[in-house]
Amino acid sequence: MAALSLLFYWVFAYDLIRTDYIKLVTLYTALFFFFYKLIHLLKHDVKTLSYLAFIFRAVFILAIPNLSQDFYRFIWDGRMILEGYNPYLYTVESFIDQGHSPVTQTQELYNGMGALNASHFTNYPPINQLCFVIAGVFAGKSILGSVMIMRLLIIAADFGTLHFGKKLLEKLGLPTYIIFWYLLNPFIIIELTGNLHFEGVMICFLIWSLYWLYIGKWPWAAVVLALSVSVKLIPLIFLPLFFQWFIKNRSDKQSQKKSDGLPHHNVNGIQNRASKGFMKLIGFYAIIGFTSLLLFSPFYSSEFINNYSKTVALWFQNFEFNASLYYIAREIGYLFRGYNEIEVIGKIIPIVVILFVLSITFFRKNKTPVQLITAMLIVLSFYYFTATTIHPWYIATLLILSVFTKYKFPLIWSFVIILSYLAYINLNKADKSENLWIIALEYIFVYGVFFWEVFKKKSSQKGSFNKTINSVF
Structure with a gap:
């Protein structure tokens, strides 16, 4: 099953056209079936599951994404920054209309991303832009080279997700093999490693942040959560949810005793704990806000x-x-x-x-x-x-x-x-x-x-x- 999965991933990467719907669905269904069976059979062999997860990813190293064209814009943004331009201030189309080419392979990148993408300003946050810049530094004149660099960054992030995901599962008393419902999933391998979507990097920082929050290092958790936001904005939706973690988590058990005749000095202790929790919550939000602003500041x-x-x-x-x-x-x-x-x-x-x-x-x-x-x-x-x-x-x-x-x-x-x-x-x-x-x-x-x-x-x-x-x- 592992060998067949390897073969099917190769076909998916190098011999699939997006509009060949029957082949697309058939390959994906087979890969998903093998994924489920491999985890079921090897759940007590985490090392082998880890090897398989990254061997399957390695299949895509030399492949140009065939289900998404967003990566052309990624390459454009990275090369724009290296040429001294702020990518948030210019659309690709504005350069095409002027006949000006600030980056190499302008026409190829424009044709690849399409007119719709080229007509809008970029919406990728600064850490995401940093990944694009790294690709430009190491492969500034090659589209395939840039794809390979970005793919390696996404795979490296998956290593981070595996490391901190396993540690968090251990802390929670859950079996560590269930992290492979994510890492070995064909959807993740194809969409993130294959099609170069940087949700994988955002997720690495998110899980890292949750792990540090769990072990009590909330200031570092805030910094890493800001890094996650600076890859994709979606973690911003989670910020209000930390209220109970910092405040109610510290005072509910004691306040429950208040109705049973809690002494006055203990009531004051409850209030002090709630006050300290509130200050930590404010500090948590302040660190996230400051770090995010700091990361965005070069483009302000x-x-x-x-x-x-x-x-x-x-x-x-x-x-x-x-x-x-x-x-x-x-x-x-x-x-x-x-x-x-x-x-x-x-x-x-x-x-x-x-x-x-x-x-x-x-x-x-x-x-x-x-x-x-x-x-x-x-x-x-x-x-x-x-x-x-x-x-x-x-x-x-x-x-x-x-x-x-x-x-x-x-x-x-x-x-x-x-x-x-x-x-x-x-x-x-x-x-x-x-x-x-x-x-x-x-x-x-x-x-x-x-x-x-x-x-x-x-x-x-x-x-x-x-x-x-x-x-x-």
Whole structure:
């Protein structure tokens, strides 16, 4: 099975065209089956699973990504910085229109990324840009060379996720082999290593931060969490959830005794603990904010703020892809207005998400590590369920969080997400819109498992962690 997996990954990397949908789905399904069986058979041999995870990644070293074209923009941004330009202040199209070529292979990069990508300002945070710069330093005149450097950085981040993920699982008393539901998953290998999406680097910093938070080194946890934010902005959604970790976690047990006639000096002790927890929380947020601002400072200007905010807003009010609840809301909106529903719904979604995050922050127990990580999983899932755009690689963060919880619907989603590549099966026909039947099929599986886990498994959650995992299959 390992040998067949190696062969299928090679075919996926070097002999697959994105529009060959039958081959795409067949290869992915076979790889997913082998992935599940290998973990089942080798769960007591973590060393072999580790070797396999990185051997499979090594297959892609010389491959140009075939399911995504974002990497062309990555290369462009890195070379722009090396030429002394601020990538947040210029679109690629502006240079093409002027006939000016600030970087080598301008036309190849422009053709590769496409007109849509080239017309927008970059939205990749500074640590992500640093990765692009490293690729430019070592391979400034070769697209394949730049791809190889970026791929090595993503693989190195996976080593970090393996290291800190295993240590965190050990601290939580969970079997360490379950980290391979993430690391050996074909979805992760193909989307991150293969297609060069830097969620893997963000995830490495996120898990590192959670580990340091668990062992009490919260200032360092804050610094590393800021690094995670500076790769992808998505960890910002988790910040309110740390409230109970720092404050309620320290005072709830003692305050519970207050009704039993707690002496006055002990009441003062509870208040002091809560006060110290609050100060640590403020310090935690301050370190994250300061570190993030420090990382963004080399690119700061009034134009940067304007351009960056506009680019981020595009994901709420301009782009539509592989959505679920949004598509339902859009169809309902068509009955009343009949046009441009994203402009209306896109403004409502951030408000709804913020209210949901605050409700989870204050009305759900998030005091233990598993409770905190579960809250992160719930919050991010809600955001993705309501979002207007869900690219396949977004699911990577849900998948790593699920490793530390009893929920496994992200594992199912990592399998059926391949259907999103079939959404534009009509691309060469007159109707170029998404095939909503395919999108519906994807989310039937996702929501089916999600609601089953939330509502149907409560009575059986007293079983072992391994039974919880196996029951999904």
